[in-house]
Amino acid sequence: MIDLHCHIIPDVDDGPSHISQFLEMARIAVEQGVTHLFATPHHLNGSYENPKNKILQMTRQYSNYLIEEKIPLVLHPGQELRVHREIFQTIEADEMITLDNQGKYVLLELPSTNVPNYLHEVVYELRLRGITPIIPHPERNVKIVEEPELLYDLLSDGALTQLTAGSIIGQFGKKIKLFSEKLIEHQWTHFIASDAHNTHSRGFFLQQAFEAITKKFGVDAIFYYKENAELLLRGQNIVAEEAKPMRRKLFGFI
Ligand SMILES: [Fe+2]
Numbered sequence: 001m002i003d004l005h006c007h008i009i010p011d012v013d014d015g016p017s018h019i020s021q022f023l024e025m026a027r028i029a030v031e032q033g034v035t036h037l038f039a040t041p042h043h044l045n046g047s048y049e050n051p052k053n054k055i056l057q058m059t060r061q062y063s064n065y066l067i068e069e070k071i072p073l074v075l076h077p078g079q080e081l082r083v084h085r086e087i088f089q090t091i092e093a094d095e096m097i098t099l100d101n102q103g104k105y106v107l108l109e110l111p112s113t114n115v116p117n118y119l120h121e122v123v124y125e126l127r128l129r130g131i132t133p134i135i136p137h138p139e140r141n142v143k144i145v146e147e148p149e150l151l152y153d154l155l156s157d158g159a160l161t162q163l164t165a166g167s168i169i170g171q172f173g174k175k176i177k178l179f180s181e182k183l184i185e186h187q188w189t190h191f192i193a194s195d196a197h198n199t200h201s202r203g204f205f206l207q208q209a210f211e212a213i214t215k216k217f218g219v220d221a222i223f224y225y226k227e228n229a230e231l232l233l234r235g236q237n238i239v240a241e242e243a244k245p246m247r248r249k250l251f252g253f254i
Helices: 019-031 052-068 087-092 119-128 142-146 149-156 174-185 206-217 219-233
Strands: 002-006 036-039 074-077 080-082 105-109 132-136 160-164 191-193
Touching: 002 019, 002 160, 002 191, 002 219, 019 052, 036 052, 052 074, 105 119, 119 132, 119 149, 142 149, 142 174, 149 160, 160 174, 174 206, 191 206, 191 219, 206 219
Parallel strands: 002 036, 036 074, 080 105, 105 132, 132 160, 160 191
Antiparallel strands: none
């Protein structure tokens, strides 16, 4: 299994703070069936800065620790880049790193409470550069839960989305769980990833999430998400199912 989004590198963001925790996370990822894991530290989210060169160097360094410890997990470089007004300066400065440094996909994080109005321009400009933005955990964005059509517009622009495993099993509350199910049902999401930060409160939960999805949506849904992650890892285009329009309920969305 491939995990596209994980804060596993110590001391670079709100993930682990020590190598022992890094190794513990890696072992749990393997137990969950993960074979390839993208290290995606936060960049420019207001608290942390992890430009491309630093992430490449850290991924190499920590890959070596995995080899030394004989943990069968392959690390790939990535980044969770917060959308911001000066994002094109970040790209020009070569600080952004796409997933596996392939120049095809980037995790583009939104603020948690709003959707900036310049986001369409950012998605458009990235697409012009041949890069497809993947919006991590849209189910946890307060504005999108209130106005899902904001996300539908981004999907129409060519953005993809990644659901967080913990959201699907209720780790972030019932409302987010129900909205996650809506996103799956309406084919608004393309990947499931852990966004793990540690081994407990923000753990992996991938097995549990896949079991929950299988129960509710059937095993084909799981194949779809897993295949998309494999295509991405191979540098190929993923198959994006067409997003179905979602009806808002009269009194609140859910
Ligand atoms: Fe994250």
